[in-house]
Amino acid sequence: MSNIISKILGFFSGAGFKNYLKSLKYSLYMILHPFDGSWDLVHEKRGTMAAAHTIVILTLLTNIWDTRFANFMVNHTRWSEVNIIMKLASILVPLFIWVLANWCLTTLFDGKGRFKDIYMATAYSFTPYVLIGIPMIFVSNVVTLEESVFYTYFNVFALIWCVFLILCAMMMIHDYGLAGGLLSTIASVAGMAVIMFIILLFFSLIGDAIAYFVSIYKEVALRMG
Amino acid sequence: MKKRIATILLLICLVMTSIPTAYAGEDDWYTYTYNFWGDAVASPDAYSVERVLYGRSFGDEVGVFLSPESLFVIDDIMFVVDTKNNRIVELQWTEGEFELIRIINKVHVSVDKKDELLIGDEVVVTMLQPGDVFVRAIDKETREKVYGKYLGPEYIPPKKETTEPATTDEDASEGDTEDADSSAGTSDSEDADDASDDGDGATDGEGDDGDGATDGDDGEDTPAPVQVKDVENVIKKDLNRDYDIFIADTKNHRIIHCDYELNVIDVLDNPKDETLAENYEFLPSKFVVDEAFRYYVQATNINAGLMEFTKDGTFTGYIGASPVTVSFIQRIWRKIQTKAQRARTKQYVPTEYNNVSMDSNGFLYVTTGSLTDAEIAVGNGKPVRKLNSMGTDILIRNGNFYPIGDIHPGNSKSISGASAFVDVVTFENETYACLDKTRGKIFVYDFQGNLLYAFGKPGMNEGCFQNPSALVKLNEETIAVLDRFCGTITIFVMSDYGKLVNEALSLYRVGLYDESADIWREVLKYNGNCELAYVGIGRSLLRQGEYKKAMDNFEIVRDSRNYSKAYKYYREQVVEENIVWFIVILAALIIVPKLIRKIIRVRKEIREA
Numbered sequence: 108m109s110n111i112i113s114k115i116l117g118f119f120s121g122a123g124f125k126n127y128l129k130s131l132k133y134s135l136y137m138i139l140h141p142f143d144g145s146w147d148l149v150h151e152k153r154g155t156m157a158a159a160h161t162i163v164i165l166t167l168l169t170n171i172w173d174t175r176f177a178n179f180m181v182n183h184t185r186w187s188e189v190n191i192i193m194k195l196a197s198i199l200v201p202l203f204i205w206v207l208a209n210w211c212l213t214t215l216f217d218g219k220g221r222f223k224d225i226y227m228a229t230a231y232s233f234t235p236y237v238l239i240g241i242p243m244i245f246v247s248n249v250v251t252l253e254e255s256v257f258y259t260y261f262n263v264f265a266l267i268w269c270v271f272l273i274l275c276a277m278m279m280i281h282d283y284g285l286a287g288g289l290l291s292t293i294a295s296v297a298g299m300a301v302i303m304f305i306i307l308l309f310f311s312l313i314g315d316a317i318a319y320f321v322s323i324y325k326e327v328a329l330r331m332g
Numbered sequence: 333m334k335k336r337i338a339t340i341l342l343l344i345c346l347v348m349t350s351i352p353t354a355y356a357g358e359d360d361w362y363t364y365t366y367n368f369w370g371d372a373v374a375s376p377d378a379y380s381v382e383r384v385l386y387g388r389s390f391g392d393e394v395g396v397f398l399s400p401e402s403l404f405v406i407d408d409i410m411f412v413v414d415t416k417n418n419r420i421v422e423l424q425w426t427e428g429e430f431e432l433i434r435i436i437n438k439v440h441v442s443v444d445k446k447d448e449l450l451i452g453d454e455v456v457v458t459m460l461q462p463g464d465v466f467v468r469a470i471d472k473e474t475r476e477k478v479y480g481k482y483l484g485p486e487y488i489p490p491k492k493e494t495t496e497p498a499t500t501d502e503d504a505s506e507g508d509t510e511d512a513d514s515s516a517g518t519s520d521s522e523d524a525d526d527a528s529d530d531g532d533g534a535t536d537g538e539g540d541d542g543d544g545a546t547d548g549d550d551g552e553d554t555p556a557p558v559q560v561k562d563v564e565n566v567i568k569k570d571l572n573r574d575y576d577i578f579i580a581d582t583k584n585h586r587i588i589h590c591d592y593e594l595n596v597i598d599v600l601d602n603p604k605d606e607t608l609a610e611n612y613e614f615l616p617s618k619f620v621v622d623e624a625f626r627y628y629v630q631a632t633n634i635n636a637g638l639m640e641f642t643k644d645g646t647f648t649g650y651i652g653a654s655p656v657t658v659s660f661i662q663r664i665w666r667k668i669q670t671k672a673q674r675a676r677t678k679q680y681v682p683t684e685y686n687n688v689s690m691d692s693n694g695f696l697y698v699t700t701g702s703l704t705d706a707e708i709a710v711g712n713g714k715p716v717r718k719l720n721s722m723g724t725d726i727l728i729r730n731g732n733f734y735p736i737g738d739i740h741p742g743n744s745k746s747i748s749g750a751s752a753f754v755d756v757v758t759f760e761n762e763t764y765a766c767l768d769k770t771r772g773k774i775f776v777y778d779f780q781g782n783l784l785y786a787f788g789k790p791g792m793n794e795g796c797f798q799n800p801s802a803l804v805k806l807n808e809e810t811i812a813v814l815d816r817f818c819g820t821i822t823i824f825v826m827s828d829y830g831k832l833v834n835e836a837l838s839l840y841r842v843g844l845y846d847e848s849a850d851i852w853r854e855v856l857k858y859n860g861n862c863e864l865a866y867v868g869i870g871r872s873l874l875r876q877g878e879y880k881k882a883m884d885n886f887e888i889v890r891d892s893r894n895y896s897k898a899y900k901y902y903r904e905q906v907v908e909e910n911i912v913w914f915i916v917i918l919a920a921l922i923i924v925p926k927l928i929r930k931i932i933r934v935r936k937e938i939r940e941a
Contacts, residue, residue, distance in 0.1 A: 179887060179890050179892070179895075180892040180895065180896065185369060249903065251896040251897075251899055251900050251903075252892050252893060252895075252896035253896070255896075
């Protein structure tokens with residue numbers, strides 16, 4: 108027993124965990140210094156994957172908490188229509204496709220960032236959403252209808268901040284200029300659309316193929332019967 | 333292994349995409365209302381069918397109603413405008429029983445006044461497809477003062493041998509009903525045959541935009557309407573009432589004004605105005621007469637609003653024209669179009685009304701059925717309006733949804749499109765009921781524009797309608813719906829639930845909020861879906877200072893505005909009660925870090941010293 112406790116304590120006081128905390132704390136620096144921050148994040152190895160995962164998980168949690176705890180005046184959630192899996196997927200899938208599309212495009216156009224770097228930078232860019240989103244959930248519960256615009260404005264502000272951070276991060280980790288960064292981002296969004304389209308096409312084709320075989324089976328079964 | 337997992341995941345995805353989503357439509361319940369989300373939720377029946385009346389229910393001489401267009405109720409008398417039979421049937425309603433009083437086929441005119449009824453060079457005392465009737469109580473002195481003398485020796489139109497109905501029962505005097513029966517009967521059956529010949533002839537009115545009387549505009553194969561001549565009124569019961577009767581004799585282009593004995597007082601016809609075309613055909617289909625004896629006429633082919641006439645029949649102008657709304661895209665599109673294209677595109681004209689009624693305060697309620705679904709969906713189209721004397725729409729629309737009938741029309745059972753209101757009736761507590769022709773439903777709204785309940789279905793069953801044309805109230809708790817296609821009058825009486833809702837609203841309107849809340853609590857026992865009840869209770873609690881409870885009630889129905897109001901007070905209360913704690917915590921937050929810093933510094937100094 109004491110062995111386990113000492114192990115756990117050891118983990119929390121070990122160098123790995125200290126590094127993790129430091130990298131997590133670095134997100135605060137990065138959102139305030141988007142250019143230097145994202146350059147160092149990747150090139151100076153200031154960020155860790157563990158911290159990136161943490162921020163993504165916090166983002167997901169913020170999103171869910173917002174649906175659950177934000178006041179009904181600003182929160183038009185129909186509980187009968189909430190699917191937690193879909194809710195998680197609606198963040199994770201675009202994130203994954205974004206990283207994929209961006210990586211695909213930037214490898215073709217001299218991007219310096221690796222898949223990991225893109226993911227990490229994107230994840231770190233979500234920090235303002237978490238930092239502003241969680242307090243806003245509390246705020247939404249102590250305001251009247253007229254004051255609830257604060258909730259809306261601050262959340263919009265957080266999203267704009269996130270987008271700005273992603274843009275900066277893309278410029279820095281791929282070592283692009285402003286035009287290159289913007290272009291690559293727009294192209295990545297287009298790439299996301301293409302990937303989504305291919306996925307849908309794939310599924311619908313498979314669906315059709317299955318339907319075809321099912322109908323053949325039905326036909327045969329009817330004839331035999 | 334990885335491949336296998338991937339395959340299984342893929343399969344799961346495929347299966348998930350093929351699961352259909354269930355959707356509860358408006359057609360699932362007879363009576364329903366909308367919740368915050370716009371879902372139709374079940375409601376107890378607010379009205380139930382008391383009986384269905386056919387023409388024959390009143391005796392054989394009435395026969396079958398043919399495309400009846402309108403109903404009118406005054407005191408205990410109900411008038412049925414039996415349009416295609418060119419007559420008006422008058423019934424008396426006593427202790428829940430209906431009794432035929434008379435069948436009005438023609439009016440009487442004095443020799444002096446006979447020129448008023450001239451059509452061409454002939455004095456026409458009969459009606460041709462009357463569209464509406466309006467009756468008001470007036471005593472003899474007032475009538476004489478306002479309209480002057482009108483009685484005199486009666487004008488007897490010369491008999492013509494060539495006229496159509498062979499059974500010219502000249503001796504069918506008022507008391508002798510048997511002959512009259514047969515004549516009425518035969519003419520009825522002829523007309524009925526006409527209707528049955530062309531099958532669904534009567535329903536072809538459904539397609540057009542509900543311009544009242546001209547529905548089924550004498551179909552392609554039915555012969556043009558002929559003036560029915562030499563028919564007598566059938567009088568079953570002599571009543572002596574001080575009423576003025578106004579009859580919209582649509583196809584004769586006039587409104588006949590007569591006393592209760594049907595002696596013509598004057599006639600409104602041929603409006604003269606520069607805004608009207610030279611060959612303008614006046615087709616009054618629905619109208620009301622206000623306290624100042626002014627006429628407000630909804631005429632077919634007039635889209636500039638209601639026509640207003642003075643008591644002597646002078647056309648004074650239009651009232652309540654709806655502004656033309658041209659969307660941004662339409663405007664741009666018009667800019668690009670060539671002149672020829674522009675000439676050929678649809679004109680943006682104001683919507684035409686299809687019915688008008690007056691509430692007890694003299695406000696006009698109008699309905700229109702010629703709006704496009706898109707207009708209604710975005711709230712531009714206002715199918716029911718309340719007009720003040722300036723013609724401005726002053727209907728309050730504070731509900732979660734506009735009073736437009738079905739908010740998700742859908743396309744089930746071969747009926748598509750938005751609700752098309754054809755009639756509206758107002759009640760004492762300023763609730764109003766709208767009749768939807770598209771789906772044979774009645775929508776009842778309160779004075780704030782909240783839907784109280786909607787009921788009805790398309791169909792042939794009791795309580796269902798094929799092509800409803802008119803809606804009237806017999807009293808505050810009884811309404812009657814006229815079906816043009818079936819020729820039936822359906823009498824609805826209010827259920828206990830409906831009465832409770834009504835009472836709660838009435839109490840609320842006069843400011844008895846707490847009493848009203850008690851009734852709303854009763855309502856909730858019947859119907860937990862009644863969102864208005866929660867609001868009513870919440871408001872009363874708010875007034876009593878029970879802010880937290882009020883908030884809970886408002887939260888159930890997601891009424892942000894009232895919730896916010898209650899919350900404001902609640903927050904104030906909480907802060908006031910706990911102000912000490914707030915100050916303590918605030919102070920602690922400021923002082924404690926300072927203290928700690930100081931202690932550390934002191935310790936350091938001690939250690940260094």
